[in-house]
Amino acid sequence: xxxxxxxxxxxxxxxxxxxxxxxxxxxxxxxxxxxxxxxxxxxxxxxxxxxxxxxxxxxxxxxxxxxxxxxxxxxxxxxxxxxxxxxxxxxxxxxxxxxxxxxxxxxxxxxxxxxxxxxxxxxxxxxxxxxxxxxxxxxxxxxxxxxxxxxxxxxxxxxxxxxxxxxxxxxxxxxxxxxxxxxxxxxxxxxxxxxxxxxxxxxxxxxxxxxxxxxxxxxxxxxxxxxxx
Ligand SMILES: [Zn+2]
Numbered sequence: 416x417x418x419x420x421x422x423x424x425x426x427x428x429x430x431x432x433x434x435x436x437x438x439x440x441x442x443x444x445x446x447x448x449x450x451x452x453x454x455x456x457x458x459x460x461x462x463x464x465x466x467x468x469x470x471x472x473x474x475x476x477x478x479x480x481x482x483x484x485x486x487x488x489x490x491x492x493x494x495x496x497x498x499x500x501x502x503x504x505x506x507x508x509x510x511x512x513x514x515x516x517x518x519x520x521x522x523x524x525x526x527x528x529x530x531x532x533x534x535x536x537x538x539x540x541x542x543x544x545x546x547x548x549x550x551x552x553x554x555x556x557x558x559x560x561x562x563x564x565x566x567x568x569x570x571x572x573x574x575x576x577x578x579x580x581x582x583x584x585x586x587x588x589x590x591x592x593x594x595x596x597x598x599x600x601x602x603x604x605x606x607x608x609x610x611x612x613x614x615x616x617x618x619x620x621x622x623x624x625x626x627x628x629x630x631x632x633x634x635x636x637x638x639x640x641x642x643x644x
Contacts, residue, residue, distance in 0.1 A: 421576070425453045425523035427514065427548040429504060429540035431460040431482035432605040437580035438527055439489055439598040440591025440623070441636050446490040447594070453521050454486055454494040455514070457544050462501040463608060471501075477607050484604040488597065493521075504543040506550070512561050514551035519569040526552055530579035530639055545579065552577065578638040585637035588627060592634045595623055 424445060428434045434442065434454060442452055459475035460482075479496060486494045495517060499510075518526075530536075531545030554560035555572040565571065578587065591598065599616055602609060609615045620634070627635030 421450065421524040423451050423453070423521065423523045424525040424527060425455060425518065425521055427455045427457065427526065427528045427544060427551075429457050429529065429538070429544040430463065430501065431456055431478040432485070432602065432608050433529070433541075434527075435485050435489075435598065435602040435605065436619075438578070438636055438638075439485075439601045440594040440634070441527075441578075441589040441638075442491070443489050443594035443597045443601075444589065444591065452489070452491045453523065454482075454491050455497065455517060456482060456494065457497050457547070458499045458501045458504055458540055459496070460501050465611060474607065475501075478605070481605045481607060485601040488601040488604060502538075502540060504540040504547075506543050506546050510547050511550050511554060514547055515554040515561050516564050516569065518551055518555040518574070519564055519572050522570070522572045523574060525576045525578070526574045527578045527580065527638075530582035530584075533581055533583050536581070541581065549577070573643075575643045577641040577643070579641070580636070580638055582637065582639035584639050585626075587638045587640035588630045588632055588635040589638070590627070590632045590634070591623060591636050592632075595620065595634050 426434050446452055460478040461471035461475040464474050483494055528548035529541045529545035531542050536542050552574050558565045558571050623634040626637045627633055
C-alpha cells in the first residue's frame with residue numbers, strides 16, 4: 416500500500432462527508448501519486464440537519480453539490496450516488512448485486528469502506544455500508560456470483576487490498592502531514608455539516624494527532640488493513 420503500486424481505488428461510504436472525515440488525507444496522497452479514485456456514496460444524507468426550515472429533499476440536493484465540490488478539491492475522478500434514504504440503508508441481495516456491478520465496471524485494486532465490525536458502531540448506515548461493500552467485493556471476484564453481469568460482458572474483479580476506516584482495531588496508519596490542509600478544504604465544502612460542529616477544524620487536526628500518536632506520526636489516518644491473496 417505504501418509503495419502506491421496500484422492505479423485504481425474505490426471508496427464506498429454511507430453519507431456525503433464520510434470519506435472526507437475518515438480518509439481524505441490518504442485519498443489526496445494517492446491522487447497526487449496518480450491513482451484514479453472513484454467514490455460511491457450510498458445514501459443521500461437527507462436527514463443530517465437540525466435546521467427546522469430545511470427539508471429532506473433540499474438537504475439531499477445541497478449535500479450532493481457539497482460532495483461533488485469536496486471530490487473536486489481532492490481530484491476524485493468520479494462520484495456515483497446511489498441515493499438510498501439516510502438512516503434506511505439495509506443489507507439486501509439487490510444492493511449487494513448493484514455494488515458488485517459497480518465494482519466489476521470500475522475494476523478497483525483497492526477498496527476503502529467503513530469497518531462493519533467496529534464495536535458499538537451505532538449508525539445503522541455505517542454498519543450496513545461496510546457489510547454491503549465487503550460482501551460485494553467477495554461477489555465480484557467469482558463469475559458465478561450474479562452471473563448475468565458476466566453474461567453481459569463485465570469481468571470479475573479480484574480486490575486484494577482493503578482499508579477499513581473508523582475501526583477500533585487499526586493496524587495501518589497513513590501519514591497525512593502533507594495533505595491535512597487539502598483534507599480540511601475538502602471537508603469544508605460540506606458546509607451543511609461542518610457549521611453544525613463547533614471548532615471543526617481544531618477537532619479534525621486533534622483527531623489526526625491522536626491517530627498518529629501511538630506510531631510516532633504527527634498527523635495520521637488510521638485503518639484496519641485486509642490483505643487478500
Ligand atoms: Zn456517516
